[in-house]
Amino acid sequence: MEYVIRTKELTKMYGHKAAVDKVSMNIEKGDIYGFIGKNGAGKTTTMKMLLGMIFPNGGTMELFGKPANNASRRRIGSLIEAPGIYKGCTAYENLKRFSLLYGGDDKNIKELLELVNLANTGKKKAGAFSLGMKQRLGIAIAMLGNPEVLVLDEPVNGLDPAAIKGVRDTLLALNQEKGVTVLISSHLLGELAKISTRYGIINSGVLVEEVSAQELESRCRQTLVIKCRDTAAAETALREKLGIAELETAGDTITLLSGIDRAEEINTTLVNAGAGVFDLHTTTADMEDYFIERIGR
Amino acid sequence: MRRILRFEFHKLFRQRSFYICSLVTAVLLILGIPVFTKIAKMDLSGWEYAAMVLSNSQYTMILGIFTSLFVCDDFDQQVLKNIYSKGYSRKKVFVGKYISSLFAAGMMYLFDIIVAFIAGTVVWGVGEVGDTIRTLFLQGLVLVGYHAFFFALSIILGRTGPSIAIGIVATTMITLVLTILDVILKPKKFSFTDYWLDAFLNNAGDSDVKTKVLVTSLVGTFLFAAAFLSVGYAFNRKKQV
Numbered sequence: 004m005e006y007v008i009r010t011k012e013l014t015k016m017y018g019h020k021a022a023v024d025k026v027s028m029n030i031e032k033g034d035i036y037g038f039i040g041k042n043g044a045g046k047t048t049t050m051k052m053l054l055g056m057i058f059p060n061g062g063t064m065e066l067f068g069k070p071a072n073n074a075s076r077r078r079i080g081s082l083i084e085a086p087g088i089y090k091g092c093t094a095y096e097n098l099k100r101f102s103l104l105y106g107g108d109d110k111n112i113k114e115l116l117e118l119v120n121l122a123n124t125g126k127k128k129a130g131a132f133s134l135g136m137k138q139r140l141g142i143a144i145a146m147l148g149n150p151e152v153l154v155l156d157e158p159v160n161g162l163d164p165a166a167i168k169g170v171r172d173t174l175l176a177l178n179q180e181k182g183v184t185v186l187i188s189s190h191l192l193g194e195l196a197k198i199s200t201r202y203g204i205i206n207s208g209v210l211v212e213e214v215s216a217q218e219l220e221s222r223c224r225q226t227l228v229i230k231c232r233d234t235a236a237a238e239t240a241l242r243e244k245l246g247i248a249e250l251e252t253a254g255d256t257i258t259l260l261s262g263i264d265r266a267e268e269i270n271t272t273l274v275n276a277g278a279g280v281f282d283l284h285t286t287t288a289d290m291e292d293y294f295i296e297r298i299g300r
Numbered sequence: 301m302r303r304i305l306r307f308e309f310h311k312l313f314r315q316r317s318f319y320i321c322s323l324v325t326a327v328l329l330i331l332g333i334p335v336f337t338k339i340a341k342m343d344l345s346g347w348e349y350a351a352m353v354l355s356n357s358q359y360t361m362i363l364g365i366f367t368s369l370f371v372c373d374d375f376d377q378q379v380l381k382n383i384y385s386k387g388y389s390r391k392k393v394f395v396g397k398y399i400s401s402l403f404a405a406g407m408m409y410l411f412d413i414i415v416a417f418i419a420g421t422v423v424w425g426v427g428e429v430g431d432t433i434r435t436l437f438l439q440g441l442v443l444v445g446y447h448a449f450f451f452a453l454s455i456i457l458g459r460t461g462p463s464i465a466i467g468i469v470a471t472t473m474i475t476l477v478l479t480i481l482d483v484i485l486k487p488k489k490f491s492f493t494d495y496w497l498d499a500f501l502n503n504a505g506d507s508d509v510k511t512k513v514l515v516t517s518l519v520g521t522f523l524f525a526a527a528f529l530s531v532g533y534a535f536n537r538k539k540q541v
């Protein structure tokens with residue numbers, strides 16, 4: 004496996020508090036790695052350490068298979084927190100300035116302006132841009148010089164649905180056509196689910212889990228929800244007559260975690276037991292539920 | 301380093317404050333002429349007025365303002381993270397900013413000399429060159445110390461407003477503190493105020509100054525510059541964005 008980003012026990016302390024606590028993450032070439040966690044979980048801090056913006060207190064970082072250094076960071080484009088832009092300059096001038104550091108020519112700049120839908124902003128200063136326009140300019144800056152890896156921290160914050168789709172399509176195209184690896188954090192789990200091939204779940208500075216999209220899909224389990232008037236009778240019948248032990252009862256609702264494919268048999272049994280069933284349906288736990296289960300509310 | 305310098309110089313030549321500050325010093329120089337002709341009734345020359353460029357253009361104060369505006373811009377606009385995250389070391393960024401802002405300081409100084417010379421020549425005539433070039437050169441060297449002071453302050457504070465305010469107040473405050481030290485401690489063989497940039501600048505502009513004093517002033521200037529830059533660099537090295 005070819006890893007483009009690897010950390011081992013990466014740690015960042017602020018005073019006695021660990022903002023990032025021994026995080027060992029592995030991002031393979033070609034991944035779109037969704038980095039998920041609550042506010043203050045350590046996502047941005049981890050990304051900043053990878054990019055050399057802040058210094059770790061412990062652990063190691065590898066970029067492109069070698070210890071992280073400035074040369075390897077040249078191959079990465081990033082957008083961390085609010086985009087760093089010159090507010091007194093136009094979108095073009097911003098890209099022009101950064102192209103002197105990042106690489107990229109006028110053609111590249113114009114393509115990027117088209118891509119993020121800022122080609123028609125003319126002489127309008129970036130300071131007068133809307134939040135979404137600034138964010139899009141930040142994304143364009145990150146893409147300057149054709150980076151091999153993109154590190155994007157909440158890149159779709161403040162964007163309207165059309166712009167979010169635009170960013171998503173762009174990232175997918177870059178990933179599929181140019182093999183660009185993407186490390187992306189977002190609060191919009193549904194958005195991440197549409198593009199991520201792998202996830203890292205971080206909570207209170209600790210990387211709780213790394214999971215592939217396929218694994219995650221299989222873990223988002225189906226459940227059978229039964230609503231009835233006599234849950235005690237229903238529970239007894241389910242356990243004793245059908246041998247179903249994986250169930251949870253709350254109020255008038257019983258949720259079955261197993262035996263989902265036996266819905267007809269369950270219904271007959273419960274009717275015969277006089278449980279007074281008035282609703283029976285299957286549900287699939289979505290990604291959000293899964294993450295909430297992993298990181299707590 | 302080449303890329304950093306291209307980036308910094310590209311910014312410099314598009315920085316409005318560079319042109320505005322240069323223009324302000326030039327206007328102050330021109331406005332200063334009636335003070336000499338009408339009030340002081342002095343008869344100068346183009347060369348003589350050029351030699352007085354620093355005192356008549358409020359150059360050091362404007363230098364402090366410009367340096368803060370130029371250096372702190374990247375901090376204020378959170379642009380430094382774009383630069384560091386792209387693998388440019390803090391050392392290179394520091395050196396790039398230092399070189400470009402020092403170049404700007406030199407350009408402003410040169411521009412002011414030319415303006416003062418032309419304005420003075422129009423009013424009084426060219427006159428004799430005398431010690432003017434020597435004076436301007438030596439004072440230019442002392443300005444390296446002032447620039448280092450303002451540069452380090454901007455790097456440490458990282459915010460335009462506080463850098464300008466403290467920069468303007470600090471140079472006066474330091475002289476005041478040194479004067480108070482002289483008054484309180486009454487040193488017999490030296491004076492504290494003689495070992496600060498203001499005194500060095502006066503010495504550099506004095507054509508009758510003793511060689512030993514001049515050398516002390518220049519060495520002192522470079523020691524101050526080295527100290528300011530070292531402190532600024534130490535802060536910058538640890539700065540997290």
